[in-house]
Amino acid sequence: MAVELKLLVVDDEKDFRNLLRVILEREGYLTDIAENGNIAIDMIKKNHYDVVLTDMKMNGIDGMQLLEYIKTFDEKIECIIITGFGSVKNAVEAMKKGAFSYFIKSNNPQELLFDIEKISKIKSLSDQNNLLKDEIGKQNYILKSKNHDFQKTIKYAKKVATTDSNVLILGESGVGKEVVARFIHKCSNRKNEIFMAVNCHSFSDSLLEDELYGHEKGAFTGSYHMRKGRFEASDKGTLFLDEIGDIPASTQIKILRNIENKEIERIGNNKSIKIDFRLICATNKDIKSEIYKGRFRKDLYYRISTVILEIPPLRRRKEDLPILIDFFLKRAQKDLKKKVKGLDEDLMNVLLNYNYPGNVRELRNIIERLVVIAENDKLTLRDVSGYDVFSDSRFLNNKKSLKEVRQFAERSHIIKILESYDFDINKTAEILQITSRQLYNKINEYNIVIRKN
Numbered sequence: 001m002a003v004e005l006k007l008l009v010v011d012d013e014k015d016f017r018n019l020l021r022v023i024l025e026r027e028g029y030l031t032d033i034a035e036n037g038n039i040a041i042d043m044i045k046k047n048h049y050d051v052v053l054t055d056m057k058m059n060g061i062d063g064m065q066l067l068e069y070i071k072t073f074d075e076k077i078e079c080i081i082i083t084g085f086g087s088v089k090n091a092v093e094a095m096k097k098g099a100f101s102y103f104i105k106s107n108n109p110q111e112l113l114f115d116i117e118k119i120s121k122i123k124s125l126s127d128q129n130n131l132l133k134d135e136i137g138k139q140n141y142i143l144k145s146k147n148h149d150f151q152k153t154i155k156y157a158k159k160v161a162t163t164d165s166n167v168l169i170l171g172e173s174g175v176g177k178e179v180v181a182r183f184i185h186k187c188s189n190r191k192n193e194i195f196m197a198v199n200c201h202s203f204s205d206s207l208l209e210d211e212l213y214g215h216e217k218g219a220f221t222g223s224y225h226m227r228k229g230r231f232e233a234s235d236k237g238t239l240f241l242d243e244i245g246d247i248p249a250s251t252q253i254k255i256l257r258n259i260e261n262k263e264i265e266r267i268g269n270n271k272s273i274k275i276d277f278r279l280i281c282a283t284n285k286d287i288k289s290e291i292y293k294g295r296f297r298k299d300l301y302y303r304i305s306t307v308i309l310e311i312p313p314l315r316r317r318k319e320d321l322p323i324l325i326d327f328f329l330k331r332a333q334k335d336l337k338k339k340v341k342g343l344d345e346d347l348m349n350v351l352l353n354y355n356y357p358g359n360v361r362e363l364r365n366i367i368e369r370l371v372v373i374a375e376n377d378k379l380t381l382r383d384v385s386g387y388d389v390f391s392d393s394r395f396l397n398n399k400k401s402l403k404e405v406r407q408f409a410e411r412s413h414i415i416k417i418l419e420s421y422d423f424d425i426n427k428t429a430e431i432l433q434i435t436s437r438q439l440y441n442k443i444n445e446y447n448i449v450i451r452k453n
């Protein structure tokens with residue numbers, strides 16, 4: 001199978017839906033069942049499904065209505081319509097409305113399995129495509145500096161790139177630690193291999209281990225397939241453990257062993273697997289104080305910090321602002337397909353005087369917001385007043401209505417959560433306690449640009 005798929009079978013005929021589940025599970029597909037359209041909609045809202053197989057004729061919400069709902073809820077969910085022999089006409093109608101295919105109940109189930117396999121392959125290709133797009137997007141950075149400290153860091157990063165030493169990158173959130181990690185990878189002998197980034201902060205304790213080590217088939221309930229973890233996937237390449245300061249103590253000790261032996265074990269198997277990876281870690285925490293407080297292992301710290309690179313916050317390298325502003329201005333115009341000739345002097349002065357508590361990430365966001373707001377081809381300070389462009393709201397003193405304040409707070413919070421979870425829509429929606437669809441509406445309303453960091 002190309003990718004693991006989660007399926008939902010909807011049919012009011014108990015025997016048929018159970019039979020279908022048995023057939024699909026035998027093929028290794030994770031399969032849930034629902035006895036009518038209403039239950040199916042509830043399940044679709046709460047869980048992630050790749051494919052819904054629905055009977056056409058059902059009491060209450062029928063297959064066609066369910067299909068219409070699914071396509072407005074999340075058009076990426078594929079639907080296969082299941083129908084009796086006499087209703088093929090309806091099935092063709094359903095395909096016009098976006099169904100992937102239809103299956104006639106009396107036919108050989110192998111036909112249905114072929115179609116699901118096809119969906120799996122298509123999804124796998126589209127995943128690879130997205131990964132590739134992310135990779136291309138991520139190379140988009142500029143590492144030039146007029147600041148003495150940062151120049152030293154860049155020079156050191158270039159030197160260390162040619163070795164296999166473990167590197168620990170320190171710096172406040174948004175200073176560009178991942179950018180520097182990618183730069184080291186690009187300058188290393190491993191440059192043609194994978195750069196595997198793991199944001200340790202985005203996973204719960206148990207999910208983090210599954211993410212890192214993968215699992216064997218049957219290792220726990222629901223693990224129907226063997227899955228390689230990020231360690232294995234980084235073989236021959238660079239493994240970037242971001243937010244290493246946030247990993248739980250039980251995982252710290254395992255990681256220490258993995259780094260020492262360059263070996264891992266998948267969950268559910270004691271067999272060691274050798275992996276050749278170069279390790280780069282990063283944290284925005286004061287790691288020494290974490291060690292002092294007993295939250296981070298000293299021995300792990302010594303292991304990961306053969307070379308320490310420190311990135312100064314943007315407020316301490318303001319001489320770099322003009323280069324960065326120019327870079328982000330060009331990029332935002334390209335991404336947002338909007339032309340802006342430049343900034344007026346007043347606005348430039350404001351940008352040069354701001355302190356950027358969110359560092360380069362905040363600068364990037366500010367420039368994007370400015371390009372969105374721009375009414376003429378030259379951005380002026382007047383364009384900005386009335387909008388909250390800066391995260392430090394004391395910076396430009398505006399007279400705002402409560403509604404504007406609420407919208408601003410909502411927008412900023414959504415961006416913050418999206419960024420913390422690497423723009424994972426489902427995770428962000430879960431934290432904000434809204435549906436993914438509501439989140440998409442907010443993203444459109446507030447012109448939030450989705451970009452994986």
Ligand SMILES: Nc1ncnc2c1ncn2[C@@H]1O[C@H](COP(=O)(O)OP(=O)(O)OP(=O)(O)O)[C@@H](O)[C@H]1O
Pocket residue numbers: 140141142143171172173174175176177178179180242282283284360361362364453
């Ligand atoms: N030198 C740079 N050139 C271009 N973009 C940059 C640069 N530095 C940072 N950025 C942008 O700022 C954002 C944050 O960068 P990055 O993820 O590398 O920061 P970080 O220090 O790892 O943040 P965090 O601690 O929150 O993970 C990204 O969108 C990145 O593209």
